[in-house]
Amino acid sequence: MTSMVENATSYIERAEEIKLLANDAFKANKFSQAIELYGQAIELNGLNAVYWANRAFAHTKLEEYGSAIQDATKAVELDPKYSKGYYRRGAAYLAMGKFKEALKDFQQVKKICPNDPDATKKLKECEKAVQKLRFEEAIAVQESERCSVADSIDFRCIDVEPQYTGARIEGEVVTLDFVKKMMEDFRNQKCLHKRYAYQIVLQAREMLRALPPLVDVTVPNGHHFTVCGDVHGQYFDLLNIFELNGLPSEENPYLFNGDFVDRGSFSVEVILTLFAVKCMCPTAMYLSRGNHESKSMNKIYGFEGEVRSKLSEMFVELFAEVFCCLPLAHLINGKIFVVHGGLFSVDGVKLSDIRTIDRFCEPPEEGLMCELLWSDPQPQPGRGPSKRGVGLSFGPDVTKKFLEENNLDLVVRSHEVKDEGYEIEHDGKLITVFSAPNYCDQMGNKGAFIRFAAPELKPDIVSFSAVPHPDVKPMAYANNFLRLFS
Structure with a gap:
């Protein structure tokens, strides 16, 4: 005893x-x-x-x-x-x-x-x-009855004050010179004039709205393509990616795989830069929706407050509308499936099913669109509940089956912090890439991006460390009560 x-x-x-x-x-x-x-x-x-x-x-x-x-x-x-x-x-x-x-x-x-x-x-x-x-x-007005705020904005009527010294778009065309000047202004913490911000966001909306839910990307032999994960408002780390890997261009195209905004306090600079590059050269910049490109997340994690502070209330509505136009996934040369979150709670999902999703809405709480944005891989086979409370966890057998049934080689996804900026899982068939180093100024992780060169499309992964940024803390614009808990 x-x-x-x-x-x-x-x-x-x-x-x-x-x-x-x-x-x-x-x-x-x-x-x-x-x-x-x-x-x-x-x-x-x-x-x-x-x-x-x-x-x-x-x-x-x-x-x-x-x-x-x-x-x-x-x-x-x-x-x-x-x-x-x-x-x-x-x-x-x-x-x-x-x-x-x-x-x-x-x-x-x-x-x-x-x-x-x-x-x-x-x-x-x-x-x-x-x-x-x-x-x-x-x-709240039913989504079906709501008028589009984008249709009510005419940026051409907005005058630019003579004392404004920032980047200017001459006429209708966003040029490389404008993009470079705007990025440099942002680096020095200067604002872009509302007229040009409207112009960029409205033009990006038109381009994104015309795309399918699953975008096919062709990388010709001898050319390459770079995939980046979450950036989360870390503008100075975004600039560092472009310094390490070159500015986006037709010859040097990028895909940013969701979660451009929230948490980091330079989300406005990040999203305007990505959208401006998209306007300058549509084939230089591909953009996928993440779970943070949504009203409910932006209300809590800082983007909404930051937009109000740096732009205006009207822009809050406008960004929410444009985020609903973002594609949900990309397919590189018919072989590599790139999505923010992950795979599905049911077997047998075909690429053709993803191509028919009606994505022009806030992300639902369940179903294919929700799972594309929210799911995570797990090491054990089968499926399990999500540790996030939304979506699910899926095992290596689920990944293998999805790839086989759709004649694919690899799943690339983001959505999770990784110590080295990436992790290879599921017998090499799934790679997570995350591009926000020292996430929220406290995780100490590296960021990473993946370069794929055609025809082999072997993943060449580059890790990088965080760079200094101005003294504005992450979540500086986040909902007041959330700051109380962080």
Whole structure:
């Protein structure tokens, strides 16, 4: 009997030691390592609510909000009076834009800690967000009845003041000289005149709207093509990509695979640069929609606030409209399938199914379009729930089958931070590429891009480190309550 008690005690002590190691990993921003260590502590002592809540927090840091909610729920089941469990779950709900669920959790925190000023403040912010949401829902017009804001804008009527010294578009054509001058102005933190910003965004809209949901890209023999992953408003790292790999041109084309905006605080500069290059030379710049090219994400993660601050309210509506025109995937020489998120919850999806998706809408909560933007690979076979709480996780067998059925060689996707800027998975049949180094100024990761040269189309992956940027923190324009939690 004594030895059983001693065993239990030693498990509990060992779990505590591992928890301290996990805490250290967390403080060093090594969130994956922290998750693994908290998991080991849970295996030794699964009845300690603190371990579950701590692991939930680490999941939140990796944007794995689905897993965070599961862990925090376990914490409050183990200890219904544990305020941190509700707090962690509320924060994860907030990050997913689920304000009403978040509100319930913060009300619970306030009930348990009535005198905690921090809990009071966060509850107030959450109540404000829910009220605003209810108001927006009440006045929202059905998408089918909504007039296009783009059709109501005539940029030609906007005068440019004589004292404006920034980049100018002469007439209708966006030239390389204009793009270079605009990029240099942005580097020096100068703004582009609204007239030209409207002109670029409206022209880009026309081009994107004319494209199919799945764009076929042809790379002739002896030529190359570069694929970049998430840039997330990190403008100075975007400039560095162009310095390392050359400016986009017909001879040096790029595909940016979604998540151009949000989190980083130079999203306006990033999106105007990418759109301007698209206008200058449509075959120099291909753009795919990411899960962050959507109203719900932009409201929370900074793009909407940044657009209001640097441009105007009208531009908020305009960008939302243009994002709905972005294609969902690209096919390089009929062999390489490039998409922001990943594959599907059902077998048998053909390229022809993707070609018929009606994409001109905000991303739905389920179905093919949602999965293209949100899914992630997993190492084990089959399919599993998404750690993000949206989309799903798919295994190597799912990738293999999709490639075989569509006569493809490779899936390239983005959507996840990787230490080296990329990761090769699923028996070499799937590559993740992520192009925002030192993501959010705290992850310490490298960025990467992939060059494919025809005819072989072998992936040549280049990793790069972050470069300095002006002292504007990530999420500087993000929703107020979200900043409270970061």
